[in-house]
Amino acid sequence: MSFNPVWELVEPYLIQSGLYRVPDPTYGRYTLPAHPPHLPLIDDPDVTSKYRRIFLPPYSDFRTYNEAYDSTKIIHAEDVQLTTEEIISGVKRGGRWVCYSTWEIRDEPESGWEAGGRGRGKDIVVVHGLGDYGLRYTPHVHHFLKAGFRVMIPDLPSQDLLQGKDQRKVFLCGASMGGWTVLYYLLKYPPTSSSSHVASQVSASDNSLPPEGSGKGYHNLERPSEEEKARIHVAGAYVLCPMVEVSKESRPSKLIENIGRVIKSVAGPLPFAKGVRGNVSDDPRVEEDFDSDREINVPIRLVHGNKDRATTHIGTLKLFDRLPNEDKEIEIFDGYEHVMLKVGIDAKDDEKRQRVLADWRSWLLQRC
Numbered sequence: 001m002s003f004n005p006v007w008e009l010v011e012p013y014l015i016q017s018g019l020y021r022v023p024d025p026t027y028g029r030y031t032l033p034a035h036p037p038h039l040p041l042i043d044d045p046d047v048t049s050k051y052r053r054i055f056l057p058p059y060s061d062f063r064t065y066n067e068a069y070d071s072t073k074i075i076h077a078e079d080v081q082l083t084t085e086e087i088i089s090g091v092k093r094g095g096r097w098v099c100y101s102t103w104e105i106r107d108e109p110e111s112g113w114e115a116g117g118r119g120r121g122k123d124i125v126v127v128h129g130l131g132d133y134g135l136r137y138t139p140h141v142h143h144f145l146k147a148g149f150r151v152m153i154p155d156l157p158s159q160d161l162l163q164g165k166d167q168r169k170v171f172l173c174g175a176s177m178g179g180w181t182v183l184y185y186l187l188k189y190p191p192t193s194s195s196s197h198v199a200s201q202v203s204a205s206d207n208s209l210p211p212e213g214s215g216k217g218y219h220n221l222e223r224p225s226e227e228e229k230a231r232i233h234v235a236g237a238y239v240l241c242p243m244v245e246v247s248k249e250s251r252p253s254k255l256i257e258n259i260g261r262v263i264k265s266v267a268g269p270l271p272f273a274k275g276v277r278g279n280v281s282d283d284p285r286v287e288e289d290f291d292s293d294r295e296i297n298v299p300i301r302l303v304h305g306n307k308d309r310a311t312t313h314i315g316t317l318k319l320f321d322r323l324p325n326e327d328k329e330i331e332i333f334d335g336y337e338h339v340m341l342k343v344g345i346d347a348k349d350d351e352k353r354q355r356v357l358a359d360w361r362s363w364l365l366q367r368c
Contacts (some may be wrong), residue, residue, distance in 0.1 A: 016059075024087050025095045029133070031084055037343070041138040046109060049143060050102045051080050058094030068096075072189075101134065103141055104150040113148050115361070118368045120148030122169040122235075127154055129176030130243065139343050143357045147365065169235040171364055176311060176338065179242030183319075186296045191234040236299035236327075236367050238360055240340050241308055245315020299327035301363045303356065309323025331359070 016021035024030065034042055041047060055076040062068040064230070076093060080086050090097050124144055128134045134153035141151050150168075174182040302320055304313035313332050320330045333340065336352065344350030 007237065018060075023091065023093065025091070025097075025289050026087070030082060030087055030099075035135070038138040041103070041141055044142075046105050046107070047142075048104055048106055051082060051099060052102070053080050053086075053090070053097045053099040055093050056094055056096040056098070057092070058288055060094075098154075100152060100154045102150065102152050103145060105145045105148070109146065114146040115148075116366050117148040118365050119144065119361075120368050122148070122171065122364075123150050123152060123241060124154045124171050124173055124364065125154050127172070127174035127178035127181045129174070132176070132178075137341075140341055140353075140357060144361060144364075147361060149364070165234060168366065170232055171236050171238065171367075172234055173238045173240075173360070174242075175240035175340065177243045179239040180244060182237055182239055183244070183296055184240060186234065186237060186298055190295065191232060191298060202206075212247040234365070236305050238363055239300065239302050240356070240360075241304050241311050241313075241338055242302065242316060242319070243311045244319050245312050248308050287364045296323055297325050299325055299367060301329040301331075303331050303333060303340070303359065305333045305338065305340055308338045312336040329363070 010019065011022075016024065042049070054074050056071055057068070057073055057075055059065065059068045062071070080099065082099075126134070126137050128136060137151075137153055141153075144151055172182045172185065174180075198357070300323060302316050304311075304316045306313050317330065317332075320328065333352075333356070336356075340356050341353050343353060
């Protein structure tokens with residue numbers, strides 16, 4: 001879709017006033033064909049995948065947008081095929097849905113499981129970053145599937161409880177804004193240590209989950225309320241280059257920041273600063289393709305590159321010092337920029353990505 005700054009400014013207010021309904025809330029993303037780098041995973045006959053979406057209440061059900069964004073209530077869920085007809089039906093249901101995909105190798109490969117298949121029966125939930133999308137992780141997913149993990153981008157693992165199953169071990173993972181999202185979730189919805197407690201909370205509410213088939217910031221995050229329901233037990237979090245502090249190379253000047261604060265109430269949707277564009281990697285191919293607290297108490301490993309020009313590793317070091325869990329680790333990768341999983345053009349160029357993937361999988365397997 002072409003960019004029209006005037007329409008970008010006006011559209012949110014027309015929607016809020018009820019004068020305009022967006023015909024496609026995904027703005028064309030929903031029905032895009034598979035990107036070539038995704039095909040090795042999508043076309044792998046040994047890999048089973050499923051696409052699904054969950055619906056949140058429409059904005060009109062809330063007094064403010066902040067309340068709507070903070071809602072975890074689910075009003076409907078269904079398997080999807082990513083068709084135009086589903087966009088139309090989704091708009092009729094209020095237009096607020098979240099899609100996710102699930103990937104796994106169910107039968108042991110002919111070559112056998114890697115790492116002894118210790119990932120079997122365990123889930124990895126991967127959250128993507130700002131301006132990104134979940135399937136960008138597909139070039140890396142095989143690395144975890146071959147060890148037996150089920151990978152969700154993203155998913156609602158507590159569905160297993162509704163079907164009388166034990167909760168699997170769940171690991172939350174994310175990079176950049178996705179890393180911040182993982183940290184925010186752990187802070188706002190502290191995981192329970194008992195899957196039976198989760199099950200009792202899920203069964204107590206019909207709306208908890210639907211049945212199958214139907215700048216700087218970490219110190220400003222909100223605290224959970226007393227009424228929050230128990231959440232899934234999280235076995236650990238592996239967080240890459242989290243967006244807890246913006247690198248100085250990506251922050252606008254103080255003047256621009258102050259002007260932005262003044263006009264945000266009337267021109268919030270307009271892009272007023274460059275942001276991280278151009279600062280995520282030293283590889284121009286990545287640029288083309290790219291188009292907090294002590295109450296976070298789970299086993300966690302934080303990794304960051306010391307050449308990151310989008311988010312700074314200094315903020316990650318500060319966060320690490322505040323985390324209380326005894327099982328916490330951090331590593332600053334020398335020479336790495338913001339995209340720590342850049343796919344190389346040859347084996348030599350891919351060594352940096354393979355180092356991160358090996359570190360990631362090794363940390364998870366040690367906690368299986």
